Amino acid sequence: MTVDNLMNWFAELGDFPELAFILAVLICAVPVFLFIAIYALVAIYGELKISSFMQDKVGPMGQGVGLHAGKWGLLQPVADALKLILKEDIIPASADKKLFILAPFIVFIGAFIAFAALPFNQNLIIADMNIGIFYILAVSSLGVIGLIMAGWSSNNKWSLYGAMRSAAQIVSYEIPAALSIIAVIMLTGTLSMQGIIQHQSGFVWGILPNWIIFQNPFTFAAFFIFFVSGVAECNRTPFDIPEAESELVAGAFTEYSGMRYAFFFLSEYANMFIVSGIAVTAFLGGWQSPIPGILNSPGWGLWWFMSKAMFLIFVMIWFRWTFPRLRVDQLMNVCWKGFTPIAMVNIFGVGIWHLMLG
Amino acid sequence: MTPTEIKETLDREFPGSVIDNEELAESQIELKPDQWLEIATYLKNDPGLNFDQLECVTGIDTGEDGPLQSRYNFHSMEHRHKIEVVISLDRNNPKVASIEQVWRVGDWFERETYDMFGIIYEGHRDLRRILCPEDWEGWPLRKDYEAQETYHGIVVPKIKEEEWE
Amino acid sequence: MGVVQGDQMVLNIGPQHPSTHGVLRLKVWTDGEIVSEIKPYIGYLHRCFEKHSENVTYEQVIPFTDRCDYIASMNNNFGYVVTMEELMEIKVPERVEYIRVIMAELNRIASHLLALGVYGLDVGAFTPFLYMFRDRERILDIFELTCGARLLYNYMWVGGVSHDLPKDFERICIGFLDYFEPKIKEYNDLLTHNKIFLERTADVGVLPPDVAINFGVSGPNLRGSGVNWDVRKDEPYSIYDRFEFEIPLGEGEFGTVGDSFDRYWVRMCEMKESIKIIRQAIKDLPDGDVFQTIPKKIRPPKGSIYRRTESPRGDLGYYIISDGSPIPYRVKMRSPAFTALSSLGEIAQGWMLSDVIAILGSLDIVLGEIDR
Numbered sequence: 042m043t044v045d046n047l048m049n050w051f052a053e054l055g056d057f058p059e060l061a062f063i064l065a066v067l068i069c070a071v072p073v074f075l076f077i078a079i080y081a082l083v084a085i086y087g088e089l090k091i092s093s094f095m096q097d098k099v100g101p102m103g104q105g106v107g108l109h110a111g112k113w114g115l116l117q118p119v120a121d122a123l124k125l126i127l128k129e130d131i132i133p134a135s136a137d138k139k140l141f142i143l144a145p146f147i148v149f150i151g152a153f154i155a156f157a158a159l160p161f162n163q164n165l166i167i168a169d170m171n172i173g174i175f176y177i178l179a180v181s182s183l184g185v186i187g188l189i190m191a192g193w194s195s196n197n198k199w200s201l202y203g204a205m206r207s208a209a210q211i212v213s214y215e216i217p218a219a220l221s222i223i224a225v226i227m228l229t230g231t232l233s234m235q236g237i238i239q240h241q242s243g244f245v246w247g248i249l250p251n252w253i254i255f256q257n258p259f260t261f262a263a264f265f266i267f268f269v270s271g272v273a274e275c276n277r278t279p280f281d282i283p284e285a286e287s288e289l290v291a292g293a294f295t296e297y298s299g300m301r302y303a304f305f306f307l308s309e310y311a312n313m314f315i316v317s318g319i320a321v322t323a324f325l326g327g328w329q330s331p332i333p334g335i336l337n338s339p340g341w342g343l344w345w346f347m348s349k350a351m352f353l354i355f356v357m358i359w360f361r362w363t364f365p366r367l368r369v370d371q372l373m374n375v376c377w378k379g380f381t382p383i384a385m386v387n388i389f390g391v392g393i394w395h396l397m398l399g
Numbered sequence: 400m401t402p403t404e405i406k407e408t409l410d411r412e413f414p415g416s417v418i419d420n421e422e423l424a425e426s427q428i429e430l431k432p433d434q435w436l437e438i439a440t441y442l443k444n445d446p447g448l449n450f451d452q453l454e455c456v457t458g459i460d461t462g463e464d465g466p467l468q469s470r471y472n473f474h475s476m477e478h479r480h481k482i483e484v485v486i487s488l489d490r491n492n493p494k495v496a497s498i499e500q501v502w503r504v505g506d507w508f509e510r511e512t513y514d515m516f517g518i519i520y521e522g523h524r525d526l527r528r529i530l531c532p533e534d535w536e537g538w539p540l541r542k543d544y545e546a547q548e549t550y551h552g553i554v555v556p557k558i559k560e561e562e563w564e
Numbered sequence: 565m566g567v568v569q570g571d572q573m574v575l576n577i578g579p580q581h582p583s584t585h586g587v588l589r590l591k592v593w594t595d596g597e598i599v600s601e602i603k604p605y606i607g608y609l610h611r612c613f614e615k616h617s618e619n620v621t622y623e624q625v626i627p628f629t630d631r632c633d634y635i636a637s638m639n640n641n642f643g644y645v646v647t648m649e650e651l652m653e654i655k656v657p658e659r660v661e662y663i664r665v666i667m668a669e670l671n672r673i674a675s676h677l678l679a680l681g682v683y684g685l686d687v688g689a690f691t692p693f694l695y696m697f698r699d700r701e702r703i704l705d706i707f708e709l710t711c712g713a714r715l716l717y718n719y720m721w722v723g724g725v726s727h728d729l730p731k732d733f734e735r736i737c738i739g740f741l742d743y744f745e746p747k748i749k750e751y752n753d754l755l756t757h758n759k760i761f762l763e764r765t766a767d768v769g770v771l772p773p774d775v776a777i778n779f780g781v782s783g784p785n786l787r788g789s790g791v792n793w794d795v796r797k798d799e800p801y802s803i804y805d806r807f808e809f810e811i812p813l814g815e816g817e818f819g820t821v822g823d824s825f826d827r828y829w830v831r832m833c834e835m836k837e838s839i840k841i842i843r844q845a846i847k848d849l850p851d852g853d854v855f856q857t858i859p860k861k862i863r864p865p866k867g868s869i870y871r872r873t874e875s876p877r878g879d880l881g882y883y884i885i886s887d888g889s890p891i892p893y894r895v896k897m898r899s900p901a902f903t904a905l906s907s908l909g910e911i912a913q914g915w916m917l918s919d920v921i922a923i924l925g926s927l928d929i930v931l932g933e934i935d936r
Contacts, residue, residue, distance in 0.1 A: 279760055363689075369597060371764075455881050476791075531610070
């Protein structure tokens with residue numbers, strides 16, 4: 042409700058509704074953008090270090106906080122960001138210029154506006170719409186258009202391959218994801234994000250949190266379906282055939298360099314966060330504390346939300362370095378012949394379970 | 400079967416194609432290039448010979464004014480016998496039948512010998528250079544090969560010959 | 565197949581490409597994702613090995629052979645010196661034979677580790693690549709201890725070897741083998757039995773045995789199709805007939821006989837067999853002088869010889885013609901990856917683009933050997 046709260050606060054100061062609206066939106070949007078940027082840096086660093094631990098190598102070293110040689114390499118993501126900003130901006134001569142320039146923005150916008158409905162906290166949610174989760178699922182599909190534009194305008198057969206595969210994959214995996222969310226909505230009766238979280242308050246038998254994942258064996262399955270579909274939507278391994286390095290160099294983004302590439306990169310990590318955020322909200326209780334009674338003030342609420350989301354992101358990173366990648370037709374098989382039927386069965390199961398056992 | 404027996408079998412089946420050459424070793428047979436394709440098919444399909452492995456095709460330049468040779472090493476997985484076939488070709492017009500339809504491995508081997516020596520394999524479906532660029536001039540492994548001066552404007556370095564005692 | 569239709573897309577894979585097989589260009593005709601024709605273009609790495617060897621002495625050819633198949637240099641050297649010693653009828657001391665076998669088998673393990681790691685990388689598994697390279701580093705350390713070089717050794721000379729083994733070689737080598745044997749189980753757990761990996765490789769790129777023999781495919785590629793042919797057992801050279809080891813064959817456990825998984829599995833099993841051979845060789849290693857039969861000057865008698873040996877990629881053959889002088893008249897190297905790559909056009913028809921990469925990885929080619 043943050044934009045609304047800010048609007049009310051401005052209304053007390055004076056009567057300038059349009060300016061108040063713009064100011065309120067800016068005050069909410071700029072921190073989100075900063076959050077995405079900082080979170081992306083942290084996630085990149087985490088990915089490098091976690092992958093090095095898993096792969097028996099050392100990863101970024103040196104650049105300790107005091108700029109001397111150390112074990113942590115904390116300035117590595119800063120160096121990465123600086124490098125991307127300072128790189129030369131190359132547009133291929135035969136590329137379709139307008140689409141080429143527009144594509145990263147559309148992909149990023151698709152990821153960015155979904156943040157408007159993520160509930161970080163009891164109070165920190167930019168727009169607590171009563172169709173919150175429906176809104177997020179809808180706008181996160183915008184990124185596909187940007188991807189296709191990127192692949193087509195690069196005038197490169199490999200980019201086109203990557204963009205086509207990516208578009209097919211994202212559009213297909215939206216369906217099991219949405220069907221799993223329907224299973225959740227059947228239980229909560231509301232589409233609003235805060236409402237879903239409120240539904241999961243309380244504890245069963247005194248110690249088990251009343252999260253949706255524990256309420257019903259079918260929602261337990263729905264969580265895994267949703268999470269794996271989310272990994273597929275982010276184009277992460279094992280579903281990273283659109284950016285398969287050994288075949289397509291960088292897929293749809295081959296021709297992009299510098300800041301434009303940074304935008305694609307940022308939006309991939311932002312998408313990961315959104316998928317984790319929805320999974321945490323819908324299945325894992327959102328900002329609620331898992332321990333009965335304590336640590337449930339608003340400050341702690343933010344901490345719980347972030348730590349649960351970070352844990353899911355860690356699992357995504359773990360997947361990437363463990364599994365080989367699926368071929369395109371196998372990917373589609375898994376989606377249409379595997380996940381979608383299971384998600385539909387889940388919906389029936391949730392309804393029947395709820396009906397019979399209250 | 401020993402090489403002598405194979406030689407006799409070939410002499411019997413294709414009279415006049417085996418040439419007696421004292422310089423060659425016992426396991427080497429010199430053949431005339433005329434009926435090479437039929438002989439090759441016979442070598443592969445005859446159950447007593449059954450040479451199903453073409454191990455290597457080598458091109459040889461026997462020196463100034465000497466012929467170019469195309470040598471084939473065969474091996475049979477079933478009978479475990481080997482034979483080497485030598486075919487001498489005229490230096491100015493080296494043409495011999497291609498055996499790439501009989502042993503598919505011959506495809507690239509013959510392309511390489513063509514690339515290096517200029518031996519033309521008639522009947523090969525796609526005879527073009529394989530290691531050198533398509534528009535290279537000359538046959539590099541011949542003894543009288545002089546490298547071209549430039550290739551698309553790049554200077555071609557020469558191999559220096561040095562004296563070894 | 566071969567008639568280009570109007571709605572096909574022509575793509576170039578390479579010559580610059582993230583797959584680390586080398587500088588190779590594949591021209592691919594595709595209909596959507598399905599490949600209808602592939603033509604490999606090679607020659608980017610051609611360094612005129614055969615022409616050079618007609619201008620240097622026989623000993624000086626050995627470093628050139630190293631650089632052809634740079635992943636398995638010891639085996640290249642081995643093939644050359646075995647051929648030369650047959651031509652010149654030199655009998656080397658026992659210690660030299662054992663040292664050569666140990667080095668060749670260690671290099672076989674190193675080469676297979678690289679082949680398997682890179683294959684995992686091609687299908688998207690990033691971690692086994694690093695694990696296998698970590699273990700390959702230990703083998704390269706052993707080589708560095710012996711002859712000073714990590715990748716291109718110039719170790720086996722005609723009539724002997726260039727350096728004797730260092731003092732505590734046996735302890736280091738056995739230590740490595742004890743460390744390495746459980747790692748094979750780790751690789752199997754991580755990659756081989758992974759369901760996604762099996763889906764990518766089982767039944768993909770089937771090479772029937774008669775097609776394989778006709779295309780001159782040899783080594784693990786041929787054994788993956790079920791044909792029992794290993795030069796070490798069937799035309800033994802050096803002292804391989806004294807060792808007990810088995811020949812793993814592809815059996816189509818998870819798919820058809822001769823698919824990419826079989827070729828991968830044969831390489832995995834061959835590493836175990838190489839460990840057995842090395843253990844037996846170290847146990848029986850005799851003492852002696854390794855330099856005594858190295859001739860002062862190599863002047864082979866006039867004649868020609870073709871001899872093949874088993875390199876990690878297949879039948880490595882050397883055709884050497886000598887005219888009695890210290891400089892070879894003709895040296896031809898018949899490389900196994902050359903024939904394996906020529907069969908790619910046949911095997912990969914009708915598969916998808918990702919499968920082409922998987923099949924190419926399973927054939928284990930090294931461009932240095934193909935182009936020489």
